[in-house]
Amino acid sequence: MNSYQRLWDKGLAIDDQILAFTVGSDYLLDSKLVEHDIVASCAHVKMLAKCRHITDSEYQAIVAGLKDVGREHSDGAWAISLEEEDCHTAIELRLREKVGELSGKMHLGRSRNDQVLVALRLFLRQSIAEAQLAAQRCVDALNKLIAASGEIKIPGYTHMQQAMPSSVALWAGGFASELNASRELLNAADTLSNQCPLGSAAGYGTPNLCLDRQLVATELGFSAVQEPVTACQLSRGKAESAFAFANLQILTDVGRLASDLCLFATQEFGLV
Numbered sequence: 001m002n003s004y005q006r007l008w009d010k011g012l013a014i015d016d017q018i019l020a021f022t023v024g025s026d027y028l029l030d031s032k033l034v035e036h037d038i039v040a041s042c043a044h045v046k047m048l049a050k051c052r053h054i055t056d057s058e059y060q061a062i063v064a065g066l067k068d069v070g071r072e073h074s075d076g077a078w079a080i081s082l083e084e085e086d087c088h089t090a091i092e093l094r095l096r097e098k099v100g101e102l103s104g105k106m107h108l109g110r111s112r113n114d115q116v117l118v119a120l121r122l123f124l125r126q127s128i129a130e131a132q133l134a135a136q137r138c139v140d141a142l143n144k145l146i147a148a149s150g151e152i153k154i155p156g157y158t159h160m161q162q163a164m165p166s167s168v169a170l171w172a173g174g175f176a177s178e179l180n181a182s183r184e185l186l187n188a189a190d191t192l193s194n195q196c197p198l199g200s201a202a203g204y205g206t207p208n209l210c211l212d213r214q215l216v217a218t219e220l221g222f223s224a225v226q227e228p229v230t231a232c233q234l235s236r237g238k239a240e241s242a243f244a245f246a247n248l249q250i251l252t253d254v255g256r257l258a259s260d261l262c263l264f265a266t267q268e269f270g271l272v
Contacts, residue, residue, distance in 0.1 A: 020082060027080045030087035031073075034080075036122035037087050038070040040115070043219040044198055045106050047212050054105050062106050065098040066091070088115060109211050110201055117197040117232060122220065124193040124239055128186050131243075135183050135250055138257075142176040154271055175257050182253055185246035193239035195226035205229035 042063050049059035069091055072078055084090040095103040150169030155162040196217035199205065213225045226232050264271035 023082055023085050027082055027085055027090075030080055030090075033087045033119045033123055034073050034091065035070060036126075037091055037115070037119040038066050040118045040122060040198065040220060041066055041091075041106055043216050044110060046219060047216045048105070048108055050215060051210060051212055053108055053209070058102060058105060061099050061102060062095070065095045065103070066106075068098060069094045087119070088112065109206050109209050110198060113202050113233060114197045114200045117200075117236070118220070121193045121195075121197070121222075121239065124243055125190060125221075128190045128193070128243060131247060131250070132183060132186050135179055135186070138254065139176045139179050139183075142172040142179075145172050146176075171260070175253060178253050179250065182246060182249040185242070185249055189239055189242035189246050192235070192242050194223045195235075196220060196222035196224070197226045197232035197235075200226065200229040200232035203230060203233045 045054065045059050045062045048054045049056055054062075072094070078090070078094065080087055080090040084093065092103055095106075146169045150167060150172070152168045154166055154168060154171060156164040156166035156170070158164075196213065198216045198220075199211045199213035217223075217225045226235070261272060263269050
């Protein structure tokens, strides 16, 4: 697996310490993208076949090889190495072992830029859905508490002092409401990530090659094709930042909820 030339390699010797420093832990983190990169590559070569840029037999061979590589990764038969640097290189090297030079045809009409973007967005959309589900479960638990015990009267506290009369329903309802508000931020992150960048290539599209970008977007479950092509690279980091901010707000809500419960469970409060 080590006898290959990296994309950026100009034939100069690479110091192992420099390689380790520049790659860092990227190759470990990229294991989360393997599945998504393979799914996106399968959709891309399907489009190439539909547009008659590759033959149906070439498409079937590439997809079969990609799926084998994906299964082998899931089964633990291989992992991305430091020398390979990222999932995209690791997948292509193993695909080349299965289908030979035919593996290079899956890069027709795309670059590493839109390849990375689409894998990240597929990963983000899955992560956003998981975060939505977790937040919803917390809201459901609070609503269940309201239904069972909402009428119970408890003090409302200001600066740790008893202030106004309150209830379990008011206390739990406030947290449920704010968690729902934070979930709207997740929706915003999903909107930003729900645009397919494939076909934008290195940033200016493929003016000499006719591609069906909508076919790929539909195949991958995106609601839209990202237009114009120059917007794709400019949007880097926006969806990720929105997702990180949404998670921060959810963690803040849950942290405050946990803080109240810890206090309410003490002998001094005795509410839980």
